[in-house]
Amino acid sequence: xxxxxxxxxxxxxxxxxxxxxxxxxxxxxxxxxxxxxxxxxxxxxxxxxxxxxxxxxxxxxxxxxxxxxxxxxxxxxxxxxxxxxxxxxxxxxxxxxxxxxxxxxxxxxxxxxxxxxxxxxxxxxxxxxxxxxxxxxxxxxxxxxxxxxxxxxxxxxxxxxxxxxxxxxxxxxxxxxxxxxxxxxxxxxxxxxxxxxxxxxxxxxxxxxxxxxxxxxxxxxxxxxxxxxxxxxxxxxxxxxxxxxxxxxxxxxxxxxxxxxxxxxxxxxxxxxxxxxxxxxxxxxxxxxxxxxxxxxxxxxxxxxxxxxxxxxxxxxxxxxxxxxxxxxxxxxxxxxxxx
Amino acid sequence: xxxxxxxxxxxxxxxxxxxxxxxxxxxxxxxxxxxxxxxxxxxxxxxxxxxxxxxxxxxxxxxxxxxxxxxxxxxxxxxxxxxxxxxxxxxxxxxxxxxxxxxxxxxxxxxxxxxxxxxxxxxxxxxxxxxxxxxxxxxxxxxxxxxxxxxxxxxxxxxxxxxxxxxxxxxxxxxxxxxxxxxxxxxxxxxxxxxxxxxxxxxxxxxxxxxxxxxxxxxxxxxxxxxxxxxxxxxxxxxxxxxxxxxxxxxxxxxxxxxxxxxxxxxxxxxxxxxxxxxxxxxxxxxxxxxxxxxxxxxxxxxxxxxxxxxxxxxxxxxxxxxxxxxxxxxxxxxxxxxx
Numbered sequence: 001x002x003x004x005x006x007x008x009x010x011x012x013x014x015x016x017x018x019x020x021x022x023x024x025x026x027x028x029x030x031x032x033x034x035x036x037x038x039x040x041x042x043x044x045x046x047x048x049x050x051x052x053x054x055x056x057x058x059x060x061x062x063x064x065x066x067x068x069x070x071x072x073x074x075x076x077x078x079x080x081x082x083x084x085x086x087x088x089x090x091x092x093x094x095x096x097x098x099x100x101x102x103x104x105x106x107x108x109x110x111x112x113x114x115x116x117x118x119x120x121x122x123x124x125x126x127x128x129x130x131x132x133x134x135x136x137x138x139x140x141x142x143x144x145x146x147x148x149x150x151x152x153x154x155x156x157x158x159x160x161x162x163x164x165x166x167x168x169x170x171x172x173x174x175x176x177x178x179x180x181x182x183x184x185x186x187x188x189x190x191x192x193x194x195x196x197x198x199x200x201x202x203x204x205x206x207x208x209x210x211x212x213x214x215x216x217x218x219x220x221x222x223x224x225x226x227x228x229x230x231x232x233x234x235x236x237x238x239x240x241x242x243x244x245x246x247x248x249x250x251x252x253x254x255x256x257x258x259x260x261x262x263x264x265x266x267x268x269x270x271x272x273x274x275x276x277x278x279x280x281x282x283x284x285x286x287x288x289x290x291x292x293x294x295x296x297x298x299x300x301x302x303x304x305x306x307x308x309x310x311x312x313x314x315x316x317x318x319x320x321x322x323x324x325x326x327x328x329x330x331x332x333x334x335x336x337x338x339x340x
Numbered sequence: 341x342x343x344x345x346x347x348x349x350x351x352x353x354x355x356x357x358x359x360x361x362x363x364x365x366x367x368x369x370x371x372x373x374x375x376x377x378x379x380x381x382x383x384x385x386x387x388x389x390x391x392x393x394x395x396x397x398x399x400x401x402x403x404x405x406x407x408x409x410x411x412x413x414x415x416x417x418x419x420x421x422x423x424x425x426x427x428x429x430x431x432x433x434x435x436x437x438x439x440x441x442x443x444x445x446x447x448x449x450x451x452x453x454x455x456x457x458x459x460x461x462x463x464x465x466x467x468x469x470x471x472x473x474x475x476x477x478x479x480x481x482x483x484x485x486x487x488x489x490x491x492x493x494x495x496x497x498x499x500x501x502x503x504x505x506x507x508x509x510x511x512x513x514x515x516x517x518x519x520x521x522x523x524x525x526x527x528x529x530x531x532x533x534x535x536x537x538x539x540x541x542x543x544x545x546x547x548x549x550x551x552x553x554x555x556x557x558x559x560x561x562x563x564x565x566x567x568x569x570x571x572x573x574x575x576x577x578x579x580x581x582x583x584x585x586x587x588x589x590x591x592x593x594x595x596x597x598x599x600x601x602x603x604x605x606x607x608x609x610x611x612x613x614x615x616x617x618x619x620x621x622x623x624x625x626x627x628x629x630x631x632x633x634x635x636x637x638x639x640x641x642x643x644x645x646x647x648x649x650x651x652x653x654x655x656x657x658x659x660x661x662x663x664x665x666x667x668x669x670x671x672x673x674x675x676x677x678x679x680x
Contacts, residue, residue, distance in 0.1 A: 189600035193533035196554030214536030260529035
């Protein structure tokens with residue numbers, strides 16, 4: 001099936017859900033413009049998520065998507081504790097910025113099962129997963145008459161997603177910002193450039209392929225269509241839009257950055273993700289100490305990151321970005337928009 | 341100037357020079373077919389290089405290119421010695437395969453200045469450099485009425501190459517096989533996917549841009565043209581052709597491999613390069629010991645690699661390959677060709 005019919009959209013362009021940056025305003029405006037807006041809901045408690053979805057629906061009757069992190073990503077040892085060097089580093093930051101106690105490791109996301117129930121209740125037209133998808137969830141989404149998509153970073157993942165019935169697969173190339181969707185094998189082996197990944201996944205599956213990673217303007221969109229993708233998903237290209245919820249310092253950092261300033265690191269959350277390198281990433285990496293498992297690694301820096309966001313300190317924020325960062329159109333940041 | 345006029349070629353397709361895999365037969369057949377064949381000459385002593393060029397000229401009157409490694413890459417400390425753990429590993433391999441003494445560190449390449457003189461004498465139509473280019477060489481090539489191109493892996497490198505007068509820049513995306521051309525900054529920061537790198541370099545320079553990395557068939561070629569590249573350079577796509585000089589076991593390994601089996605490693609030569617992971621790469625990386633500088637790291641495994649090639653042992657060969665490996669057309673390996 002044609003992907004525009006599948007999603008009921010005018011243009012085969014998806015706005016990447018970008019947990020922490022997308023807002024109902026951004027989602028609704030992209031969908032109103034004929035693309036598929038996407039809300040990154042991984043960190044939203046179920047009740048808050050429901051209100052966000054209702055806010056989108058108030059602004060548009062068009063299709064949109066909501067993204068969850070796979071429930072499988074919530075499995076971790078709650079007894080895990082940060083290593084000695086990392087504990088000392090965090091304590092030092094808390095002293096430097098007068099932040100009190102370092103938070104205990106805990107889960108920042110989900111519970112995904114409850115989040116999914118909200119999406120089913122609210123009949124979210126397209127539900128997308130990161131870090132893999134479960135067959136029973138795919139079936140439940142289809143039983144509700146909704147669509148489901150998921151990221152793949154290698155060919156094996158794409159084939160598995162097809163076999164459990166997802167409606168389309170997002171081929172996430174190594175250029176992409178934010179968390180790597182890898183759920184089979186090491187992430188290092190799945191840092192495959194979009195130009196190489198997309199045609200290999202297109203050849204391996206018969207469901208529609210959505211290209212993601214490094215796509216910033218019409219050139220990238222046309223290129224990915226030539227590679228065989230039926231649609232494209234852009235994140236970094238939308239990141240400076242006034243509708244996103246990102247702090248101004250993140251926006252200004254993006255506008256001043258080049259591709260080489262991004263790095264794929266596990267220092268921030270415990271899972272590999274691409275963002276702008278800063279003091280926090282460098283100092284944690286330099287410890288050369290095993291990190292906490294995702295999402296505990298993320299949780300222990302929560303106070304630090306919140307304060308950095310409030311005070312505009314880019315050295316301690318998670319500033320996700322793809323390698324297309326140098327192509328961000330500054331006018332996307334200066335555009336005004338009607339906010340309801 | 342249109343790149344087809346610049347190089348006097350019918351199709352804007354360059355065959356990547358691939359030191360160790362390209363042969364006069366391959367170069368001549370690509371050029372005869374209307375592309376630009378390329379000979380990887382870095383490891384060829386000047387007299388041998390002259391004979392190879394003359395062999396190409398006997399087979400075709402069309403334009404072709406010859407690639408050298410930058411003279412700057414020949415600067416190293418000749419007193420460098422392998423670390424204790426690496427020495428023991430190498431000695432163990434030499435014992436396992438009854439190879440006698442481990443070679444002393446030395447230079448395997450160049451001398452680039454003498455190689456360049458051969459190219460000027462023989463009036464090689466297009467001279468390409470890897471690891472940067474020297475302004476005086478660019479001028480000497482232009483004084484001889486010849487063309488010069490060089491790889492860039494980031495925007496700064498592309499701008500520098502333009503400023504010293506190269507005729508076109510090869511944007512080498514992270515998907516590419518073989519040595520990373522990086523000559524400014526860390527190679528990790530310059531593993532930028534082709535889809536993100538090409539349009540950023542196109543926007544940064546006014547000379548023609550040649551896209552390289554992950555391009556395997558018409559889809560990749562059309563995609564790169566959409567990104568703004570005037571031409572494309574393909575290596576892995578040609579690697580299984582009967583004209584290449586690669587051992588059969590390398591060919592069979594490529595035909596059975598996926599993108600995730602390639603890795604960018606400094607273990608083989610001392611400089612980062614992408615190839616198929618094997619026992620040698622894994623065991624050297626696992627030493628967690630500083631390596632010899634390029635090209636000394638390469639030199640000490642020369643006996644081991646030669647014997648692996650002769651006996652068809654893929655675990656100790658340098659099997660360069662890009663991330664497009666899964667798209668190699670098996671018929672390229674089975675095609676017959678007239679050899680002179």
